[in-house]
Amino acid sequence: MGGEPTIHHVFEQVTGTFQYVVADPSTLAAAIIDPVLDYDPVTQELTTSTADTLLSLVKEKGYKVEWILETHAHADHLTAAFYLQTRLAKTQGHRPPVGIGKRIGQVQKMFGQRYQVAAEEYSGVFNKLFDDDETFTIGNLTATATHLPGHTPDHLGYRIGDNVFCGDSLFHTDIGTARCDFPGGSAADLFRSGRKLLALPAHVKIWTGHDYPPEGRTAPVPWVSVGEHRSRNTHLRDGVTCEAFVARRGERDRQLKAPRLLHQALQVNIRAGRMPRPTADGLRLLRLPLKGAGFDFTCTTDGSCDLSKLYPPLTQYGGPDGAGQMQHLAADRGLNVFRLPVSWQYLAGNQLGVDFNAANFAKYDALVQACLGIAGAKCIVDLHNYARWNGNIVGQSGGAVTNEHLTNAWWQLATKYKSEANVIFGIMNEPHHLDVPTWATTLQWVVNTIRSVGATSQTILLAGTDFAAAGSFASTSAASLAAITDADGSTSKLVFDVHQYLDLNRTGTDTECVRDGLDDGLKPLAEWLRANGRKAYNTDVFLGWVGWSAGSFDRSYELSLTPVKNGNTWEDTSLMTDCVAGKFE
Numbered sequence: 001m002g003g004e005p006t007i008h009h010v011f012e013q014v015t016g017t018f019q020y021v022v023a024d025p026s027t028l029a030a031a032i033i034d035p036v037l038d039y040d041p042v043t044q045e046l047t048t049s050t051a052d053t054l055l056s057l058v059k060e061k062g063y064k065v066e067w068i069l070e071t072h073a074h075a076d077h078l079t080a081a082f083y084l085q086t087r088l089a090k091t092q093g094h095r096p097p098v099g100i101g102k103r104i105g106q107v108q109k110m111f112g113q114r115y116q117v118a119a120e121e122y123s124g125v126f127n128k129l130f131d132d133d134e135t136f137t138i139g140n141l142t143a144t145a146t147h148l149p150g151h152t153p154d155h156l157g158y159r160i161g162d163n164v165f166c167g168d169s170l171f172h173t174d175i176g177t178a179r180c181d182f183p184g185g186s187a188a189d190l191f192r193s194g195r196k197l198l199a200l201p202a203h204v205k206i207w208t209g210h211d212y213p214p215e216g217r218t219a220p221v222p223w224v225s226v227g228e229h230r231s232r233n234t235h236l237r238d239g240v241t242c243e244a245f246v247a248r249r250g251e252r253d254r255q256l257k258a259p260r261l262l263h264q265a266l267q268v269n270i271r272a273g274r275m276p277r278p279t280a281d282g283l284r285l286l287r288l289p290l291k292g293a294g295f296d297f298t299c300t301t302d303g304s305c306d307l308s309k310l311y312p313p314l315t316q317y318g319g320p321d322g323a324g325q326m327q328h329l330a331a332d333r334g335l336n337v338f339r340l341p342v343s344w345q346y347l348a349g350n351q352l353g354v355d356f357n358a359a360n361f362a363k364y365d366a367l368v369q370a371c372l373g374i375a376g377a378k379c380i381v382d383l384h385n386y387a388r389w390n391g392n393i394v395g396q397s398g399g400a401v402t403n404e405h406l407t408n409a410w411w412q413l414a415t416k417y418k419s420e421a422n423v424i425f426g427i428m429n430e431p432h433h434l435d436v437p438t439w440a441t442t443l444q445w446v447v448n449t450i451r452s453v454g455a456t457s458q459t460i461l462l463a464g465t466d467f468a469a470a471g472s473f474a475s476t477s478a479a480s481l482a483a484i485t486d487a488d489g490s491t492s493k494l495v496f497d498v499h500q501y502l503d504l505n506r507t508g509t510d511t512e513c514v515r516d517g518l519d520d521g522l523k524p525l526a527e528w529l530r531a532n533g534r535k536a537y538n539t540d541v542f543l544g545w546v547g548w549s550a551g552s553f554d555r556s557y558e559l560s561l562t563p564v565k566n567g568n569t570w571e572d573t574s575l576m577t578d579c580v581a582g583k584f585e
Contacts, residue, residue: 150190254433303388
């Protein structure tokens with residue numbers, strides 16, 4: 001069995017997605033690859049015009065669809081797999097199975113827990129889970145499922161004749177490759193997957209999952225030959241090393257925003273295109289992750305904040321009892337460090353380079369004072385903007401947001417708390433996707449400013465890139481941040497701020513904590529700290545730790561440590577009692 005297929009490509013403009021109908025010309029059996037369901041996130045309207053175009057094509061050509069194939073669980077569009085299955089069952093009397101790679105289960109579990117999708121809503125929804133290099137047929141054509149990890153861990157490509165449908169692996173030569181910054185993604189894995197594809201004969205066609213034509217190229221291009229990729233692919237042409245690829249791919253990923261339909265797409269796609277079960281009122285609801293009350297909540301990782309939805313976690317301002325929560329956690333659970341995040345925009349009244357908004361600063365100070373009123377407590381003043389203001393990186397945005405803007409904010413904070421020995425200054429929460437040496441210069445400016453106003457006794461926290469990830473700190477940020485000093489050249493009061501999730505892929509999306517592999521994240525950091533005589537913020541080189549989401553979070557959030565008050569008694573989450581309180585003494 002063999003031969004070459006007839007291939008029809010249908011481009012969906014909104015998400016830049018290529019869909020394919022691949023047919024055996026001898027039997028008219030066909031497969032549909034990566035179909036798109038139209039969704040408008042503004043109106044929440046679902047339509048099927050793109051999928052209906054595929055159905056019209058199938059009908060016009062007289063094809064019988066034997067397979068609906070997904071390359072992976074997409075994060076940028078909703079799959080039309082279930083819709084097509086249902087329609088085709090009626091029109092052709094046969095319900096084509098939906099196939100995907102065998103690793104989809106780990107992706108379903110990860111995002112099922114993140115979005116609180118019941119397991120029964122995604123278990124068994126895919127009809128065929130392909131093994132690596134498993135062959136199957138489309139009429140008289142032989143097809144092979146090829147594991148191509150990198151963009152996602154479950155990613156497959158399908159080789160049919162001298163064609164490979166590679167999904168989100170290789171793009172047009174002037175774009176290069178797909179992003180690798182999703183949970184479980186790996187640039188090194190994508191390099192190896194790309195090399196596997198480019199080891200095929202030069203005439204083999206690589207059909208891409210997306211195209212985003214850059215300036216100078218107007219029309220989307222569905223395929224490029226292996227030979228063209230080897231000579232022209234901007235990321236993977238011959239001679240590019242894995243190290244160089246990983247560096248360039250990482251640099252590019254740092255510039256990318258999250259896909260517009262990320263949350264909606266993942267919730268539908270782990271269900272193979274099925275909608276959520278209806279509520280008692282007949283509504284089908286998707287979950288969008290929003291934070292609860294807090295001075296930083298509603299701020300996104302691009303440093304934008306919707307101040308209309310932000311309210312203080314203090315009862316005197318109509319919010320939760322943040323002060324009471326801290327008092328309980330100190331008195332009843334023995335915790336003595338409280339991180340108090342705040343939005344830069346909130347303090348500044350949404351204006352750069354000006355005096356803080358007096359009313360807003362007073363409300364935030366009320367939370368800080370509640371913390372300082374707890375005997376022995378350390379209180380981290382934490383600017384929670386990801387090294388950004390409204391999408392512009394501090395000191396790296398062509399003058400839009402400068403080092404002076406950030407030091408102006410910290411001049412005011414340090415002046416306010418310079419006499420408070422129990423305040424710790426957290427310059428910036430979770431910087432990411434930036435130039436580290438330039439960021440280190442920005443941090444040095446802030447350190448100098450804090451000390452210049454007389455705040456000389458307090459510890460200052462320095463966070464590196466990659467969302468302050470502990471596992472990558474030694475390799476990405478340590479060298480540059482180690483050069484930051486106090487005015488006298490000392491570093492004993494400059495402590496590195498690192499973050500570490502304890503689930504399998506270290507993303508905080510799985511409720512199951514693991515030990516296997518954990519040392520891979522913390523061990524390199526600890527070794528670097530010891531070798532360089534530095535400290536981070538559970539023994540010789542770690543000064544302390546802070547648990548995420550301990551106050552004012554919705555208790556449905558899987559990592560919530562937020563206590564609630566029942567009468568006169570505070571009740572803690574099981575995560576607090578079983579995993580945090582008293583466990584790290």
